[in-house]
Amino acid sequence: MNWQPEQLDDQAYLAGGDSAGMLVSVASSAAQIRTAHRAAVESNVDTIASEGRPRAIVVAGMGVAGLAGDVLDAVCGYGSSVPITTVRGYRLPGWVGAADLVMAAGDDEETLAVAAEAARRGCRLLAVGSKASSLQALVTRRNAPFVPTSPGQGLWGYAVPLLTAAASLGLVDAGVDLFESVAKRLEDVAHRCRPSSESFINPGKTLADEIAETIPMIWGSSRLMAVAAHRLATRLNETARYPALWGELPEAGHNQVAAFDGPIAQRDIFADEPSRSLRLLVLRDAEEHPQAAKARQLAVRLAQDRGVHVSEIAAEPGHALERLATVIALGDYAAVYLSLGYGIDPALVSAIAELRARIGQ
Secondary structure (H helix, E strand, C coil), X not given: CCCCHHHHHCHHHHHHHCCCCHHHHHHCHXXXXXXXXXXXXXXXXXXXXXXXXXXXXXXXXXXXXXXXXXXHHHHHCCCCCCCEEEECCCCCCCCCCCCCEEEEECCCHHHHHHHHHHHHCCCEEEEEECCCCHHHHHHHHCCCCEEECCXXXXXXXXXXXXXXXXXXXXXXXXXXXXXXXXXXXXXXXXXXXXXXXXXXXXXXXXXXXXXXXXXXXXXXXXXXHHHHHHHHHHHHHHHHCCCCEEEECCHHHHCHHHHXXXXXXCCCCCCCCCCCEEEEEEEECCCCCHHHHHHHHHHHHHHHHCCCEEEEEECCCCCHHHHHHHHHXXXXXXXXXXXXXXXXXXXXXXXHHHHHHHHCC
């Protein structure tokens, strides 16, 4: 497959290549925020606060639902009085008990297994998933809150109810005004990254062009931006079928930075055919630890000294959720445009469906 960036400004091509309407889905992120918050309020997620703060919160989820747990942890931040951890698998950690709150997100069999184990242990429960699902039946029997997701809901369909519940526990300041502000910022990103906006002024298309024909190593300069880095890497995997690495500073400076001296970082300018080389993509938070900021600056300099191309995306100031959501939205657009630029329909990957089907046999 060849990278054809000129196709990204061909409206007919974009419409024909995007059979599942992924660009429309990304553009609807603002609506997803509003819908998810309304569903959380109508489902009375604040009732979990009636028993006081839990000892710990465990989010059970796979894929995008698991990432919602990381969003919750990062947005609540280091000031949270309750530890938050995410379980991506079939088993609940042995230390989890009746004093803890388990938030189950999604309809995967792994999540259902963890939720069932939590119920047996007497944990407090909250769930987000499809209507009439086994998960809903499980939590309903426990008289626990259940938030139904709408068709087409992605990350925000899971993350917003979790954040709304956390706000009722006093772990984060996240009310209707915040979610409306986040939605408005996402509408601005959607306007700037719309398909009709030409590549030279469209940040989503520009980022896709920078990633194309490289192996991206995506670093976040904070816990918050590390979640955005994780999200972008998985979106490149799923949407564009594209390999990507992700990490968080300063940890990435203790291991991944060594790749700057490796074979993938080296480019042969005399080669007959271009080869894919490393690109460092740094997601900069508006609020960084001073040492993390120093590590970021030095890492960028090291990469540039070795001829490694670098792209930097700076989060705009604001609430943690605002900073995170806007960077995620830009990455979501880039992943879809990268897919279309390679002539790949960004619909669900058949390999994922095939693997899930084989596991269920």
